[in-house]
Every structure is written in structure tokens, then in C-alpha cells.
Amino acid sequence: MERNVYLDVASEVREALRAGKPVVALESTIISHGMPYPVNVETALAVEANVRKRGGVPATIAVIGGRIKVGLTRDEIEHLARAKGVRKVSRRDLPVVTALEVDGATTVAGTMIVAQMAGISVFVTGGVGGVHRGAGESFDISADLEELKQTDVTVVCAGCKSLLDIPATLEYLETGGVPVIVFGSDEFPAFYSASSGCASPLRMDTPEEIASVIAGKKKLGMKGGLLVTCPIPAEDEIPFDEIDRIIRRALALSAEEGITGSGITPYVLQKIVDLTEGRALRANQSLVLNNGLIGTDIATALCRRA
Numbered sequence: 001m002e003r004n005v006y007l008d009v010a011s012e013v014r015e016a017l018r019a020g021k022p023v024v025a026l027e028s029t030i031i032s033h034g035m036p037y038p039v040n041v042e043t044a045l046a047v048e049a050n051v052r053k054r055g056g057v058p059a060t061i062a063v064i065g066g067r068i069k070v071g072l073t074r075d076e077i078e079h080l081a082r083a084k085g086v087r088k089v090s091r092r093d094l095p096v097v098t099a100l101e102v103d104g105a106t107t108v109a110g111t112m113i114v115a116q117m118a119g120i121s122v123f124v125t126g127g128v129g130g131v132h133r134g135a136g137e138s139f140d141i142s143a144d145l146e147e148l149k150q151t152d153v154t155v156v157c158a159g160c161k162s163l164l165d166i167p168a169t170l171e172y173l174e175t176g177g178v179p180v181i182v183f184g185s186d187e188f189p190a191f192y193s194a195s196s197g198c199a200s201p202l203r204m205d206t207p208e209e210i211a212s213v214i215a216g217k218k219k220l221g222m223k224g225g226l227l228v229t230c231p232i233p234a235e236d237e238i239p240f241d242e243i244d245r246i247i248r249r250a251l252a253l254s255a256e257e258g259i260t261g262s263g264i265t266p267y268v269l270q271k272i273v274d275l276t277e278g279r280a281l282r283a284n285q286s287l288v289l290n291n292g293l294i295g296t297d298i299a300t301a302l303c304r305r306a
């Protein structure tokens with residue numbers, strides 16, 4: 001593990017890594033900016049429980065008072081879930097929150113950076129950022145995609161929302177050399193719905209197969225992550241056309257309100273929850289929990305190879 005004066009790795013996580021046990025990183029922007037209280041706390045704890053249920057050790061990542069924490073206590077999760085003004089921490093923000101000694105919730109990009117610092121290979125979340133609709137004009141492309149190009153962590157998610165331009169996101173990942181695997185489906189999933197209209201770039205049906213690609217990339221000495229996407233469980237799926245209409249309305253509202261930059265994703269996520277009266281929130285919870293199980297199976301398969 002790299003020596004890092006800002007990093008606090010929880011003893012359970014450190015011991016699991018030393019013993020070669022499966023450790024799964026979890027992000028915190030979903031807690032502070034992605035879901036309302038108290039569903040955010042319930043979900044964060046439930047996904048940690050799912051990781052444990054499958055024999056893994058969860059490591060939720062965030063910045064508390066400028067310290068980069070790998071593995072949070074229940075009180076720390078509760079704090080992030082309730083506190084106002086917790087910053088959203090992507091790559092550009094990490095040196096700022098540590099220097100200023102403030103709180104920060106890490107995005108996919110931020111969490112990947114910290115997971116790599118701690119020596120964690122697999123990271124589970126809900127959805128990943130991507131190329132925004134209209135990015136040709138706005139240049140709004142999530143730093144998550146840049147991170148996948150350069151940081152050696154596998155991100156397990158449920159695809160990306162149609163708030164993004166999904167075909168452009170897949171093109172961008174291809175250009176960046178990021179393997180995109182769909183677990184058990186021929187179609188790339190769109191978060192709330194199992195279908196997106198985009199074919200799966202690569203389908204795999206077992207955690208062992210996926211672990212072999214992660215291990216293979218490492219052996220080749222190639223930098224960068226992998227994106228593993230898991231379709232939402234069928235019982236909680238919202239049909240693509242139905243949720244797409246709602247997302248378009250949420251996007252129109254964000255434009256009317258003049259929301260820009262890193263504020264767009266949290267604003268739109270909140271509006272989607274409001275407009276669906278919580279159905280989107282239940283779907284979000286369900287897919288994160290499912291990803292927790294699959295991600296732990298991948299981490300376990302990876303440990304068995306070592």
C-alpha cells in the first residue's frame with residue numbers, strides 16, 4: 001500500500017487486504033448527493049450488509065475533516081447522510097478537501113482514486129457518470145470516464161441513466177480503451193431499465209470470467225479500469241420510455257433553473273425521485289444492492305486467482 005499522509009484505512013479493511021480477502025469499495029456521493037435521508041443511510045448500510053453476506057469486507061470511502069477514510073463507521077455514514085454542504089469530490093476536488101480539512105463525498109472518479117491508493121481492485125456503485133446530452137456544445141463529460149481510462153479499479157454499476165447520451169458514453173469508453181462488460185445480458189443497461197437500445201459491447205455470464213479479464217489486464221501491464229454493468233432486477237425495473245420521459249422533464253427543469261457543472265447530476269437525480277413519487281428511489285436502492293452481491297462475487301473470484 002502506498003504511504004499516504006491523508007489516508008486512514010479502517011483496521012478491518014487493512015487486515016482483509018493483508019490476508020488476501022475480498023474487499024469491495026463503495027462510494028459516498030450516492031449517500032450525500034444521490035439519495036434523500038434516511039433512505040441514503042439505509043441503502044449504504046444494506047449494501048455493506050450484502051457485501052458481508054457474500055463473504056466480502058465493505059470499504060465505504062469518503063473524506064471527513066480532510067482525512068481520506070477507507071471504511072466508515074455507522075456514525076460517519078450518518079454524518080455524511082445528514083450534513084449540509086458536504087462537497088462532491090471528484091479528481092479535481094481531492095487535493096482541495098484534504099488541504100482545507102473539510103468533509104467530502106467521493107464520486108466514482110474520487111472513489112476509484114482512493115481505492116487504488118488503498119490497494120482495492122473492485123468498487124460497487126449505482127450508476128456511473130458519462131457523456132451528457134448536448135456535450136458537443138457544453139463539453140460536459142464526467143470525470144468518471146477519465147478515471148476509468150487511467151486508474152486500475154473495476155467499477156460495478158447498473159449502467160448509466162438516459163440523462164446521459166448513452167451511445168456517446170460507450171463510444172468515449174471505447175476510445176479510452178476501457179473494457180465494458182454486461183453481466184448476463186446482450187444489452188447495455190440504462191440504470192432504471194435493463195434495456196437502453198444499445199447492444200452490450202461484451203457479455204459475460206460468470207464472475208470468474210470477469211475476474212480473468214481483470215487479472216489479464218493487470219498481467220499485460222495495462223493501466224486503467226473496467227466497467228462492469230449489471231441490469232436492474234426485473235421486479236424493480238422502470239420501462240425505458242417511461243423513465244426517459246421523466247428524465248427529459250427533469251433536464252428541462254434544470255435548464256430553466258440555470259443549474260450548471262457538477263450541480264446538474266445531483267439536481268436531476270433529485271427531480272427524478274420527486275417526479276416518480278419515490279419509485280425511482282426504490283429502483284435505485286434495488287440495483288445498488290444487486291450490484292453489491294455481484295461485485296463481491298467478482299472480488300472473491302479475483303482473490304481466488306491470486
Ligand code: PSU
Pocket residue numbers: 027029030033034106107108109126127128129130141142143144161191261262263265266269
Ligand atoms: N449517477 C447516478 N447516481 C449518482 C451519480 C451518478 O445515477 O449518485 C453520482 C456518482 O457519484 C457519479 C457522479 O460519479 O454522480 C457523476 O457526477 P458528474 O456527472 O458531475 O461527473
Ligand code: MN
Pocket residue numbers: 140141142143261262
Ligand atoms: Mn459534469
